[in-house]
Amino acid sequence: MIQESIMHARRLLAEKQEIVIFSHRNPDGDAVGSSLGLMHYLRGEGHKCQVIVPSGYPAFLSFLPEVDTMLVFDDAPEAAQQVIDAATLFFILDFNSFERIDKVAEGMKDDDRPRIMIDHHLFPEPIADPIFSRPEASSTCELVYEFIVNLGHKDRVTAAISDCLYTGILTDTGGFKYSTSPDLFHTAAELLRAGTDAYKIADHVWNSQTEKQLRLLGHCLVNRMELLPEYRTGIIYLNKQDYDAFDIQRGDTEGIVNYVLRMPEYMIAAFIHEQPKIVKLSLRSKGNMDVQQIAKAHFRGGGHRNAAGGASFAPLGSTINRFKKQLPKYADEIETTYLEFNNQ
Ligand code: 5GP
Ligand code: MN
Numbered sequence: 568m569i570q571e572s573i574m575h576a577r578r579l580l581a582e583k584q585e586i587v588i589f590s591h592r593n594p595d596g597d598a599v600g601s602s603l604g605l606m607h608y609l610r611g612e613g614h615k616c617q618v619i620v621p622s623g624y625p626a627f628l629s630f631l632p633e634v635d636t637m638l639v640f641d642d643a644p645e646a647a648q649q650v651i652d653a654a655t656l657f658f659i660l661d662f663n664s665f666e667r668i669d670k671v672a673e674g675m676k677d678d679d680r681p682r683i684m685i686d687h688h689l690f691p692e693p694i695a696d697p698i699f700s701r702p703e704a705s706s707t708c709e710l711v712y713e714f715i716v717n718l719g720h721k722d723r724v725t726a727a728i729s730d731c732l733y734t735g736i737l738t739d740t741g742g743f744k745y746s747t748s749p750d751l752f753h754t755a756a757e758l759l760r761a762g763t764d765a766y767k768i769a770d771h772v773w774n775s776q777t778e779k780q781l782r783l784l785g786h787c788l789v790n791r792m793e794l795l796p797e798y799r800t801g802i803i804y805l806n807k808q809d810y811d812a813f814d815i816q817r818g819d820t821e822g823i824v825n826y827v828l829r830m831p832e833y834m835i836a837a838f839i840h841e842q843p844k845i846v847k848l849s850l851r852s853k854g855n856m857d858v859q860q861i862a863k864a865h866f867r868g869g870g871h872r873n874a875a876g877g878a879s880f881a882p883l884g885s886t887i888n889r890f891k892k893q894l895p896k897y898a899d900e901i902e903t904t905y906l907e908f909n910n911q
Contacts, residue, residue: 596738
C-alpha cells in the first residue's frame with residue numbers, strides 16, 4: 568500500500584473518531600466480512616464504529632461476530648441517518664461508486680467529512696481520500712488485512728477480526744479458486760494463526776443451503792438454462808412466477824450462475840432475474856474473458872473481469888434478448904480467450 572496514504576489514514580485515526588463503515592447493497596461475504604473485520608479492529612483501537620449497509624445480508628453470514636450490530640438502511644433509515652449525521656470519519660468498503668449505496672449516499676458528494684476507501688473493484692471513483700484500491704486483490708478482506716498490517720498492528724488482529732476477514736476471502740475467491748496469489752495464501756495462513764478455524768468457516772459458508780435452495784438449483788439447471796454453444800455462453804434466468812413459486816429470498820440464488828462454467832467449453836455465464844422493478848444480471852467468465860466490459864457497456868453495471876453485474880429496466884424477455892444480441896460483438900474475444908485458457 569502507498570506509504571503516503573497509510574500516513575494519511577494514520578493521521579485520521581490518531582484521534583478517537585466516530586466512524587461509519589459503508590458497504591454495498593446486497594452485501595456479500597466480502598462486503599460484510601471486511602466491514603465487520605475493520606469494525607472490530609477500529610473498536611479495539613478505541614473508536615466508535617458502526618457498519619451501515621443499504622440492504623440485508625444473506626443468512627449464512629449470521630455466524631459472523633456481531634453481525635447483528637450492522638444497521639440496514641432499508642429497515643431503519645432514521646436510526647442509520649442519525650449515526651451518519653454524528654460521524655466524524657467514513658470508510659467505504661468493497662465498492663467504489665456512490666451508485667452502489669444509492670440513497671444512503673444522499674448528500675455525501677458535498678459532504679466534507681473525511682472518507683477512506685478500501686476496495687478491489689476496477690475504476691475507483693474519486694469519492695474518498697485516501698483510496699486503497701487494488702483490483703488484482705482477491706477481496707476487500709485481503710486489503711483490510713494489509714491495511715491493518717501497514718498500520719503496524721498485525722499483532723492486534725484478534726480471532727473475531729480474522730474470522731470476518733477469512734470469510735470474505737473464502738467467499739470472494741470461491742474457496743481459493745479465483746484471484747489467488749502467493750500473498751493471499753500468506754495472508755490466509757496469518758489469519759489461521761490469529762485464531763481462525765478454517766474448517767468451521769468453510770462449513771458455515773458451504774454447508775448452509777436449505778432444501779428450497781437445492782430444489783431451486785435443480786429447477787434452474789433443468790428448466791431455466793439456455794446454452795449458446797456457438798458463443799460458449801450459458802444463460803440461467805428466473806421470472807417473477809419462479810420467485811413466487813419458490814418463495815425466493817435474497818441469497819437463495821447465490822452461486823447458481825457458476826454452474827454453467829463447470830462445462831469446460833463454456834467461457835461466459837449469465838444469470839438474469841426479474842426483480843420487482845428491474846431485471847438484474849450477474850455475469851461470470853473464465854480466464855481473460857472480460858465480462859465487466861459487457862456489464863458496463865450494455866447494462867449500466869461493472870465489477871471485475873470475471874464477475875460483474877448490471878441491470879435493465881426492460882422486461883425479462885427483452886433483457887435476455889438484448890444480452891444475446893451483444894454476443895456476436897464478443898465472439899472473437901470469446902474464442903481467443905478460450906484457446907488461450909486451454910493452452911495455459
Ligand atoms: P453479483 O453478480 O454477485 O451480484 O456481482 C458480481 C460483481 O459485479 C460484484 O463484485 C459487484 O461489485 C459487481 N456488480 C454487480 N452488480 C453491479 C451493478 O449493478 N453495478 C456495478 N457497477 N457493479 C455491479
Ligand atoms: Mn469483494
